[in-house]
Amino acid sequence: MAKGEIVLGCLAPHPPHVVYAENPEQNEAFSEGGWETLRWGYNRLARKLKTIDYDAMVIFTPHWQTYIGTHFLGLPEFKSKSVDPVFPNIFRFNYDISVDVDLAEKMCEVAGEFGIVTKMMRNPDFRIDYGTITSCHMLNPDWDKPLVTISSNRNAHYYSAEVMNEQASALGEACARAIEESGKKVVLISSHSLSHRHFVTESPLPEDMSREHIYNHSQYVWDMKLVDLMRSGKMREVIDIMPEFTEQTIAETEGGGLTWMMAAMRYPNYPAEIYGYQSVIGTGNLIAAWDPMEATREIVL
Amino acid sequence: MTEPEILFGIYCPPHPQPLLSPEASDGYGKLRDAYETCRKRIEESEADLILVYSTTWPSIIGHQIQAHPEPEWVHVDDDFHFLGSMPYKFRMDVEFADAFKNAAESRGLQSRTIEYDGFPIDTGSVVALKLLNPDNRIPACIVSSNMYANRAETIVLGKSARDAIQEQGKKAVVVVVSSLSNRMFTEHIDPSEDRIHSAKDDEWNRKILEFFDDGRLEDLSQLSREIHGQIRVQKVVAYKPAWWMSATMGQHNNYTGEVLAYEALHGSGGAVVILTPASESVGDKEFDEDDVEHYHGDRGVLDKGML
Numbered sequence: 001m002a003k004g005e006i007v008l009g010c011l012a013p014h015p016p017h018v019v020y021a022e023n024p025e026q027n028e029a030f031s032e033g034g035w036e037t038l039r040w041g042y043n044r045l046a047r048k049l050k051t052i053d054y055d056a057m058v059i060f061t062p063h064w065q066t067y068i069g070t071h072f073l074g075l076p077e078f079k080s081k082s083v084d085p086v087f088p089n090i091f092r093f094n095y096d097i098s099v100d101v102d103l104a105e106k107m108c109e110v111a112g113e114f115g116i117v118t119k120m121m122r123n124p125d126f127r128i129d130y131g132t133i134t135s136c137h138m139l140n141p142d143w144d145k146p147l148v149t150i151s152s153n154r155n156a157h158y159y160s161a162e163v164m165n166e167q168a169s170a171l172g173e174a175c176a177r178a179i180e181e182s183g184k185k186v187v188l189i190s191s192h193s194l195s196h197r198h199f200v201t202e203s204p205l206p207e208d209m210s211r212e213h214i215y216n217h218s219q220y221v222w223d224m225k226l227v228d229l230m231r232s233g234k235m236r237e238v239i240d241i242m243p244e245f246t247e248q249t250i251a252e253t254e255g256g257g258l259t260w261m262m263a264a265m266r267y268p269n270y271p272a273e274i275y276g277y278q279s280v281i282g283t284g285n286l287i288a289a290w291d292p293m294e295a296t297r298e299i300v301l
Numbered sequence: 302m303t304e305p306e307i308l309f310g311i312y313c314p315p316h317p318q319p320l321l322s323p324e325a326s327d328g329y330g331k332l333r334d335a336y337e338t339c340r341k342r343i344e345e346s347e348a349d350l351i352l353v354y355s356t357t358w359p360s361i362i363g364h365q366i367q368a369h370p371e372p373e374w375v376h377v378d379d380d381f382h383f384l385g386s387m388p389y390k391f392r393m394d395v396e397f398a399d400a401f402k403n404a405a406e407s408r409g410l411q412s413r414t415i416e417y418d419g420f421p422i423d424t425g426s427v428v429a430l431k432l433l434n435p436d437n438r439i440p441a442c443i444v445s446s447n448m449y450a451n452r453a454e455t456i457v458l459g460k461s462a463r464d465a466i467q468e469q470g471k472k473a474v475v476v477v478v479s480s481l482s483n484r485m486f487t488e489h490i491d492p493s494e495d496r497i498h499s500a501k502d503d504e505w506n507r508k509i510l511e512f513f514d515d516g517r518l519e520d521l522s523q524l525s526r527e528i529h530g531q532i533r534v535q536k537v538v539a540y541k542p543a544w545w546m547s548a549t550m551g552q553h554n555n556y557t558g559e560v561l562a563y564e565a566l567h568g569s570g571g572a573v574v575i576l577t578p579a580s581e582s583v584g585d586k587e588f589d590e591d592d593v594e595h596y597h598g599d600r601g602v603l604d605k606g607m608l
């Protein structure tokens with residue numbers, strides 16, 4: 001069996017607003033659009049994904065929060081409705097997803113060997129979180145690939161952003177090993193915003209773009225610092241400053257997603273593809289991808 | 302002006318063990334028994350509303366209030382999914398939810414009612430309502446805990462609840478769903494070996510329970526920031542349940558307190574407490590922090606310092 005590999009890594013923010021704005025048939029809410037900078041970026045990245053040969057998507061989500069170890073989806077199918085507890089007015093999504101249980105089990109097993117506390121989630125009534133659904137829908141609206149969702153252990157809450165960084169790195173290394181041993185071609189998805197301070201009010205029409213802007217300039221400056229480092233292929237440095245970035249911008253990186261993905265991809269020293277940056281209800285959202293193949297790596301924006 | 306009729310308050314933990322696996326340890330069983338006592342007390346009372354403030358329902362857009370007349374789903378906890386599913390069907394007091402929302406808005410808060418099929422009611426609310434009101438004999442209302450809200454906002458939210466109870470002429474039981482110390486073990490444990498995560502957490506929990514036992518609710522409210530720093534995992538900006546409970550039930554220490562159970566729930570502190578308004582007070586301390594009637598948003602501290 002050939003060694004498995006990571007064929008692409010995607011930073012894929014999941015404000016449900018982008019799915020709402022697309023009006024897919026699965027979502028019950030109806031919008032007049034909005035957040036085009038992000039959506040068009042997503043559309044472009046989704047087209048790139050169509051040109052890549054891969055077996056499964058592995059997504060790390062901040063909206064399946066676990067305190068007792070890291071959990072993996074462990075049943076082949078989940079079909080239900082996901083209603084966002086925070087923005088139920090815009091996201092009520094009927095999903096039907098398939099899971100690569102073999103790959104999930106392999107990751108769970110190898111992570112266990114790495115000393116990480118793990119658990120397979122095998123309750124058929126479990127509801128898939130809206131982070132997983134939003135990122136996966138935007139990257140693959142056809143839903144024709146199986147996925148594995150990994151929960152985010154809240155090390156940043158229990159200990160510190162530094163501990164989060166270390167634990168998420170260890171999990172990333174374990175997942176990379178598991179992927180190699182699986183023989184599969186895998187797309188990794190780190191599902192989160194960058195800076196993450198929300199407005200606590202919403203305009204009567206959520207997609208009214210005349211009201212949308214970053215929460216404050218400090219958040220923007222930090223986000224741009226990260227984008228610059230990503231553009232110049234300095235992912236080791238990004239992860240090194242992750243604790244400070246996370247603390248300063250109450251970033252959604254606190255869940256460990258980006259650290260996990262970069263560790264799994266061995267801290268790329270090549271430029272990230274940048275697909276778009278836009279605020280959603282005040283938070284900073286970047287779509288980016290890391291393509292290990294130099295021949296297909298692009299300068300997108 | 303007449304006072305709102307709040308029959309008593311219950312403080313109880315959000316973890317699913319007392320509902321799903323009470324037999325797994327003596328402690329979980331004792332918590333379950335304490336819930337049973339509360340259930341009977343509610344049944345024997347003349348309550349016509351159960352109002353729940355849940356720390357496991359976070360919100361961002363202001364304060365969300367459940368207003369679906371009959372929310373129904375099968376809930377599964379993020380961490381404790383292996384303990385089983387929690388099917389539920391509740392009965393909500395929609396009129397009260399609307400009144401609460403209006404009261405919150407008239408005190409300057411952002412608030413909205415939530416009425417969607419399949420809305421994910423949180424573990425804490427599901428556990429509390431299933432155990433306290435299993436037959437939906439009494440209609441309920443659930444309010445979220447805003448992630449960013451601090452003291453002023455939370456106190457004003459409590460006062461809004463009080464306004465609505467009074468305006469609607471309800472006889473209410475107020476339920477706060479929250480742990481004491483909330484640090485869980487980060488590993489899977491044998492439930493029979495469950496214990497409070499640390500001696501420090503245990504000591505603080507017992508101190509809090511002394512206050513509860515003495516009926517000193519407003520003193521606990523005043524201690525909230527200290528409690529947050531000492532024994533709360535820093536997930537949100539503050540430990541808010543005592544602020545809300547005191548502002549809703551009445552900001553004083555004239556309560557009869559009954560601590561029905563105190564046990565570990567995967568390391569965190571779970572207590573079931575009943576507070577009943579009484580006439581005897583253990584005395585009020587000199588309180589340090591301002592009382593707040595209206596919420597005016599974040600104060601422009603930085604603006605004032607600008608040249």
Ligand SMILES: [Fe+2]
Nearest residue numbers: 014062131252
């Ligand atoms: Fe999120």
